[in-house]
Amino acid sequence: MSSPRIALEDRYCAHNYAPLPVVLSRGRGVWLWDEDGKRYMDMMSAYSAVSFGHSHPALVAALTHQAGQLAVTSRAFYSDQLGKFLQLLCEMTGMAKALPMNSGTEAVETSLKAARKWAYQVKGVPDQQAQIIVCAGNFAGRSTTIVGFSSEAQYRDGFGPFDGGFVTIPYGDAAALEAAITSRTAAFLVEPIQGEGGIIVPPDGYLAQCREICTRRNVLLICDEVQTGLGRSGRLLACDHEGIRPDGLILGKALGGGLLPVSAFLARSDVMDVFTPGDHGSTFGGNALSAAVAYAALSLLRDGELIEAAELRGQQLRAGLRAIRHPAVRGVRGKGLLIGLELDPDLISARTFCERLMENGILSKETHHTVVRFAPPLIISADEVDAALHIIEHVFATFPTTHMEVCT
Template sequence: MIDDMLRTPEAIRDAERWTAHNYHPLPVVISSAEGSWLTDVDGRRYLDCLAGYSALNFGHRHPTLIAAAHAQLDRLTLTSRAFVHDQFADFCRELAELCGKDLVLPMNTGAEAVETGIKVARKWGYQVKGVAPGMANIVVAEGNFHGRTTTIVSFSTDEDARADFGPYTPGFTVVPYGDLAALSAAIDENTVAVLLEPIQGEQGVVVPPEGYLPGVRRVCTERNVLFIADEIQSGLGRTGDTFACDHEGVTPDMYLLGKALGGGIVPVSAVAANTDVLGVLRPGQHGSTFGGNPLACAVATEVVRLLATGEFQRRSTELGARLHAGLRSLVGRGLLAVRGRGLWAGLDIDPALMSGREACERLAERGVLAKDTHGSTIRLAPPLVITEEEIDHAVAQLAAVLAG
């Protein structure tokens, strides 16, 4: 299919010639998109079942979000945080209310939100908990993915992300994901936080055992440790609730948010917490030139308002049930296992059939785009605007790929 196209091979060669090879994209060159559908440079349409790793929860070019961006582009795009702009307060207030927190600290990327959370937790540990200077530690989980900065890869257990980027930042203790006893045993008098993904996305949409997150909440409260939930992929409607933690009635001390917060238009991330946590920061101690810029706030405020209606959480719940039922019907027919929640699924393909990469290439040939991870696993995360018919189409194409 790819070799028969006119413009795609040339565009791919140019991309490979002029960029560092830190990604291995599928051989598709996208030129436009709308809703759940992408169109390549040769006019072929694809159903998007990745949604920018959940950055496109509301689909491509959602009209409400595009209108907000256009309106703001005609008025003001950047002031830096040296000044206050007229979009800032509404965004911070409405996001804080969505999260049930007192304060919001806007940043740009998910990794920046994680770095901010780490810094805030350490400062809270020294100023509030009374940890000795330079001794703060944070408990994290095996299989985590929180970003790719030097500090973050220091506690990654993925050698592709970590190897050859040392020396590594100290101050982290890694425990098995889902093992509450190991997590509790790792906490000592110098522990300031537990940092977890409520569902591990990059690892293959791994859902922890029932009761794990409430157990983490309980242990953190008992031991005077902050519970930081990285909801950058799992949050903002993806799993059928506003946050993945909501499924077990858990409220962390700090939310780390990103991806979908920018509506697929601009990078927006944020940390949300109460005053007793985020209030430890003072002017000059942390910041970002573009964090909370007017364009970002205008778009992200509309994202928050879309979520406040509950429509997208309901869609994820209802359509996610349909997606998972279809996928479970393929277990034993090329799939070994299906995991996930809402419109988010990790699929383990029988490695005797094909790799995850090969499955995604074959799906692309059939007009469905997904992404592999860790060998024979692929992830599905379609936009929350997908329809029942489109879900059925995606499952049918996967079934055809597995059948050979």
């Protein structure tokens, strides 16, 4: 029988999601409990937003303390929390300045405005002619501007007309970037790993090549690390794997510690300085409560232990997944604790696999109908990874392999 809470949500909420049929009521660490008390391992982390685990005591303490002091005043005034948060954020990432927002979508929109205004004021692109290069398979948010440059038909369907100003190239192809740049190109917006696109990892050296091309052609390199940033990939930033620094950096999700929506666009000074009072803003962006929680979240990463753990546990999880022998397995890819298990949809639907995982105590979600995501909180232990692998192997065993050639 369907839960009355599911029925209530279905009755009053827009059907813009297709959730798995589980009603969650409590979370702690890597674990979630449903309304009936059944426990599940969270292998999704709210698309990386819960990188520190559910109800992390240090983050809950920062939230409750600050909520009792000051929460929101808007940036019409200064607060005693924002400056120190942005200082730590810039120092840890090596960026010059930051502009705080709330959602990842807002931070991406901020980066687009900055890139265009920089193109007109600094680079000298004729007014209204700036172009931004993006990659096929990208996912940067849900605003009309952003879905306007998506290559996913469903994200665009029924939401036009779109403004334009974007050029799409294949992902992972540095030569295509070089060929697409013109005198009107303002920026190249790229995910170091495509998350929603299916956990797609580009060829080694790709970002370094893009960095060289953008520098030589006077184009801003903007890395969208809303999902990959803040330890998720086994480095503080995914672009750290290739030792490059972008001109613009977009962070979100984990920045709010799994408690609040917090995001930021960071950039070098000449890019950020195109903004003047009144150009851009947000009622809630940079509020004292968010700043205090984000400062606490960054503090958990400062000693590098969680980031190193993400690298080690990610290696363990990928190795375990690659050891599974089943004809439906097409591949395992990812970095750190951002991992995609690709399935043959003719043999096992990724949605069906996630439903079977749920029945056995693991929560995850498919993407693009063929890929199961495994992105647990960075605090997951080696024993918990082994327990997850045991369940995943058991779930595969529930799908028959009769008349199928087992992969070797």
